[in-house]
Amino acid sequence: MGISRGWRRLLFFLPLILIPLLLSVSELHQNSNLKDLGKNHHKKFDHLFLGPATGQGLPNRLQCQGLKALNKTHFTTSSLTFNFTDNISFVTVFAIYNISLFAHADDKSSAMVTVGNTSYTKAGRSMAILNVFINFVQVSMPRSNIIILSDPASELPIHRNNVSVLPIEGDYSRGRLMLQRIKSYIAFLETRYKEHSKTNNHSNHYIFTDSDVAVVDDLGYIFHHYPNFHLAVTFRNNKDQPLNSGFIAVRGTPDGILKAKRFLQEVLEVYSSKYMKASRMLGDQLALAWVVKSHPSFDAKRFTRPEAFLHEIHGALVLFLPCAVYNWTPPEGAGQFHGMPLDVKVVHFKGSRKRLMLESWNNFNSSSSDFSDMLCLVLKSGRTKYDF
Known part of the structure; x- marks a missing residue:
């Protein structure tokens, strides 16, 4: 009987003994998961990670249901009364150096990346972005060069x-590329100024951009809607x-x-x-801001209002256009909570967003969707780091 009562007491107290033990194991398992999550937090993914579209319910913002646009972006068309004797050329700086576009997969320097059904080396994916x-x-401006x-x-x-392709001598190494870009722009404008007399008085406007942008509207609008800027x-x-500095129109x-x-x-x-200490990145943007903000009559508070404005800087009439429309960047991490404006004209896939640029084109090219639907893919992505 004594032994029986002892077992009963043990069975009664056993749950009270096991519960803390189970809780400790659970906490250990949870802490282990958190550690693994921390390890993978900065891992770059090899696919797009889609989330809710920013700007839901906000007026004049793209609204999406899945990858379908519920409203359409305000694209201009060639039916607008543009002066078609004026041509537009896009100018970009790009260099690649004798690197095989088809490096061996076992070559660590090749850093093979797969997007869709295509695998790219480092050089190959740079060429893919350019293309x-x-x-x-x-597609957006078929008459342009x-x-x-x-x-x-x-x-x-x-x-x-x-x-x-126009060769221009200079130092195009990675550490000096941003500095060289400005030098190349200046050299290009110098040649165009000398050759202008041969153009039969027809204006050829120039838009200097990074090669990681998607033009999704006719930018001829700028030169006709704002007729006075240089x-x-x-x-x-x-x-x-x-x-x-990824977008400059001349x-x-x-x-x-x-x-x-x-x-x-x-x-x-x-x-x-x-x-020069920031010559690899940002130096050109810091210098550009210094030239503008140091001008005595310039009011930097105008940058807080997303409205185009004109101001004379060192004898040049400079048109300031909001990035939200002419240089919009997809969100990354917390991103831009205000979504994508319906009148967006240029999407800039800077930094680690290059995969998104390729996948956006693949989405547009392989389906019957229009730019508005494609932009839903852009808007719903960017919640994590990409792989290039």
Whole structure:
């Protein structure tokens, strides 16, 4: 009987003994998961991670249901009364150096990346980005030309209609590429200024962009809606870096080309004297902001309002265009809570967003969707780091 009562007591107290033990094991397992999550937090994914679209319910923002747009972006069309004797050329700086586009998979330097059904080496994916940039321009503005400024030593296998490669001597190494970009722009404008007399008085406007942008609307609108500027840059509400150098438009008149060249020479001088420590990245944007903000009559508070405005800087009439429309960047992490404006014209896939640029084009090209639907893919992605 004593033994029986002892077992009963043990069975009664056994749950009270086991519960803390089970809780400890549970906590240990939970802590282990948190550690694993921490390890993978900064891991770059090899696929897009889609989340809720930002800007839901906000007026004048793209609204999506899945990857379908519920409202359409406010695209202009060629039916607008543009002066079609004015041509537009896109100009970008790009260099690649004697690197096999088909490196062996066991070569660690090749860093193979797969997007859809295609695998790319480091050089191959750079070329893929350049070709997608060309694709977007040729869909949005089929009458425009594309000029690629590159090192004469760089081998670019580009054979596309209305696309040309213009070699310009310089230092295109990675650490000096942003500095060289401004130098190449200045050299290009110098040649165009000298050759302008041969264009039969027809203006050829220029839009200088990074090669990781998607043009999703006809940008000829800028030159007709704002007839007085010499060059245009894009701005955002950012105290330290209010200007982004990934988009610069230049009016193709002799005065516009000359004033734009002189303006960029000012930027280059400031870059070379003040920001060489940031020559690999951001130096050009810091120099651009310094040239603008140091002008005595300029009010930097205008950067806080997303409205285009015109201001004279060192003799050049500079048009300031909001990044939200002319240089919109997909969110990453917390991202932009206000969504995508319906009148967005340029999407900039800067930084680690290159995969998204390729997948966006694949989505547009492989389905019957229009730009509005494709932009839903862009808007719903970007909640994590990508792989390039």
